[in-house]
Amino acid sequence: MSPLGALLVRDMRIAVRVGGGALMGVLFFLVVVTLVPFALGPDLALLKRIGPPILWLAALLANLLALDRLFAADHEDGSLDLLLMSEAPLELVVAAKGVAHWLTTGLPLVVAAPLIGLLLNLDALADAALVLTLLVGTPALTFIGLIGAAIAVALRRGGLLLAVLILPLTVPVLIFGVAAANAALTGPVTFGTPFTMLCALSLASLVVGPFAAAAALRQEIE
Amino acid sequence: MRLNAVDLACHRGGRDVFDGVSFSVTSGEALAITGRNGAGKSSLLRTVVGLVRIAAGRLALEGGDPEMTIAEQAHYLGHQDALKPSLSVGENLRFWAGFFGGKAAEIEGPLKAVGLDALIDLPAAYLSAGQRRRLSIARLLAVKRPIWLLDEPMSTLDAPSQQRLAGFMRVHLTEGGIVLAATHGALGIGDAQELRLGEPEQVQS
Numbered sequence: 001m002s003p004l005g006a007l008l009v010r011d012m013r014i015a016v017r018v019g020g021g022a023l024m025g026v027l028f029f030l031v032v033v034t035l036v037p038f039a040l041g042p043d044l045a046l047l048k049r050i051g052p053p054i055l056w057l058a059a060l061l062a063n064l065l066a067l068d069r070l071f072a073a074d075h076e077d078g079s080l081d082l083l084l085m086s087e088a089p090l091e092l093v094v095a096a097k098g099v100a101h102w103l104t105t106g107l108p109l110v111v112a113a114p115l116i117g118l119l120l121n122l123d124a125l126a127d128a129a130l131v132l133t134l135l136v137g138t139p140a141l142t143f144i145g146l147i148g149a150a151i152a153v154a155l156r157r158g159g160l161l162l163a164v165l166i167l168p169l170t171v172p173v174l175i176f177g178v179a180a181a182n183a184a185l186t187g188p189v190t191f192g193t194p195f196t197m198l199c200a201l202s203l204a205s206l207v208v209g210p211f212a213a214a215a216a217l218r219q220e221i222e
Numbered sequence: 223m224r225l226n227a228v229d230l231a232c233h234r235g236g237r238d239v240f241d242g243v244s245f246s247v248t249s250g251e252a253l254a255i256t257g258r259n260g261a262g263k264s265s266l267l268r269t270v271v272g273l274v275r276i277a278a279g280r281l282a283l284e285g286g287d288p289e290m291t292i293a294e295q296a297h298y299l300g301h302q303d304a305l306k307p308s309l310s311v312g313e314n315l316r317f318w319a320g321f322f323g324g325k326a327a328e329i330e331g332p333l334k335a336v337g338l339d340a341l342i343d344l345p346a347a348y349l350s351a352g353q354r355r356r357l358s359i360a361r362l363l364a365v366k367r368p369i370w371l372l373d374e375p376m377s378t379l380d381a382p383s384q385q386r387l388a389g390f391m392r393v394h395l396t397e398g399g400i401v402l403a404a405t406h407g408a409l410g411i412g413d414a415q416e417l418r419l420g421e422p423e424q425v426q427s
Contacts, residue, residue, distance in 0.1 A: 006320030010309070017308040078302025081273055085293040087323060221273060 003088045004096040011100035021066025022104040026112050029062040033116045044121045051120035052130055052181035056174055059109050059134060063141045064166065066105050068159035070097060070149040071217065080153070084221065094217070095210040098146050106138035129184030129191060133198060137177040140202040143209030144169050150216035173201050223249045223285040223368060225270075225292075225400055230279035232265050239265045241278065245417050249285075249368075252391065252401040252414035261420030263404035264301070267371045270402065271298045286368065296369035297362045303354040307347035311338055311357055314346050319364040332363035336386065351378040359387060362394075370394060372403040384410065 015022040036054050037047060074080040083093050113134050117127040148166035152158030179194035224246060231241035240262040247253045255263045268274040270281065272293040283292050305314050315329045333339040336356040341349070349357065355378050362370060370391070376384050388410035391401050395411065403409055 003321045003323060006317055010306070010313075010317040010321075013313065014306055014308055019308060076302075077306070078300050078304040079306075081268075081271075081298060081300060081302075082304050082318070082321075084273060085271060085296065085298060086321060087290065087294050 003086050004092055007083075007093065007096045008100050011097055012104055015066070015100070015104035020104070021069065022108065025062040025065050025105040026108040028065055029058050029109050029112060030116060032058040032061065034119060037119060048121045048126075048185075051117065051122045051126070052133075052185070053178050054120060055113060055116065055130060055134070056137075056178050056181070059113075059138060060141060060167070060170060060174060062109060063105060063138065063145060064159075064163055066101065067142075067145040067149050067166075068152060068162045070101055070146070071153040071213075072149070072155075072158055075153045075221075080217070080221065084217075090214040090217065091210045094146060094150070094213045095206075098143050098209065098213075101145075102139050102142040106142055109138060110134045126181070126185045130181045133177045133180045133195065136195070136202055137173050137198050140173045140198075140205040141170055143202075143205040144173070146209045146213040147216060150213035150220065153217065153220050173198065173205075176201060223283065223398070223400065225369065225402075226280075226282050226284065227270070228280045230266070230269060230281060231277040232262060232269050232274060233277045234265060234274065240419055243279070243417070243419065245415070247400050247402065247415065249398040249400060250395050252395060252403065252409065252411055253417055254409055254414045255402065255404045255417045255419060256406070257419035263419055264373050266419065267298070267300075267373050267402060267404055271296055271371055273298075283369075292369065295367055296371055297365075297367045299358055299362065299370070299372045299375055301373055303358045305346045305349075305354055305357060308345060310343050310345055311349070312342040314357060315360055315364060318361045322361075322365040322367070329360070329364055332360040335363055335390070336360045337383075352380055352383060355379055356383055359390065363390065368399050370399060370401045370403075372401065372405075374404055374406065376405065376407060376409070 014020050033054060040046060071080065074083060084090060086093055110131060113131050114127050117130060122130065145166050148162040151165060152161045155161060176194045176198040180191055180198055183189045183194055184191045226246050228244050230243040232239040243266065245253055255266060257263055265274055269276055270292060272291060286295050312329060315333060319329055330339060333342060336359055338353060338356055338360065346354065346357065375387055379387060391409065391411045395401060
């Protein structure tokens, strides 16, 4: 198996074992979204209107949960030193870890979203649009998050710094993700316009994230 | 193959850890790096492997693969064992073997060599400190790399395991490998060059 394949399999395996972050994110997502109708009361029209923003915000926060351990765990047990000694470039090593994180944290959110959408009175069309925006947008959240995770790698309470660093950077993703989902619901903009912007943001972060995170790791490791 | 260092210097945290360190190790030779605590033994190993930036001096490998860095041709056994507690003994070793480009199937031999073959399905969380160390040593056997950088490899090992590790080092040297080991005690591999870092510490009486 190639180095990156081995790393991908290992990270996913750790995530689904006891103490891993895979289930935690999707459970957090479920709990936050479930609490909203209780807080707002049974106003179906209101729930429908604020459904997409609530789901997107919950996805954003759920994605943060496992991020702070992404490099910190490897740093603490010495694995990161060895990961740096690979024949594979560090950028690709970082990207492989990002993909593993998305598969275990982002993808479950996308899968759970249609069910959770029911709680917020979203109809089938709105649900489908929302799932599509999450599918395209969550990789951006993960790969922007890589940068923060790499910067906070050596800090004991890195999770707090991570949120402060990363959440402002995810604002464009949030804006266009929610805009696309709303466009499908109410208009007047067509779904395609914000959705293509969201795709562009995702693709850009797939490129920038690993390079920035690798550069940060090289600085931090010393 | 020859690893040359000329006037290496290392600065960490605004402090000069060491400077003017030179050594030359050829295939089949071992270098024992000794010195008091804080003399820079670990820093020197981390410098060789590229985990710490070289502040001054030169480090070069003659006769190695010119396409690869020194780090890519070296095994580094640090203080930390780089094991994941939630993965089993076999999974941990299979990962590192696969990650370093070895054949993932061939982990039984190395595990048997370090005496952990019976524990292959046990989660690494349940291993003792010495067993964890032995599992990381198995990594050096699973994937062939010519340079071994060992940071106090004998610590936490019991006497039979220390002898076993000395045996692995001797085999590695006869196969033309290079061993750099930071150590306080004897390595048990016969004649090794010694590199003494720092001034001997004055003991106040």
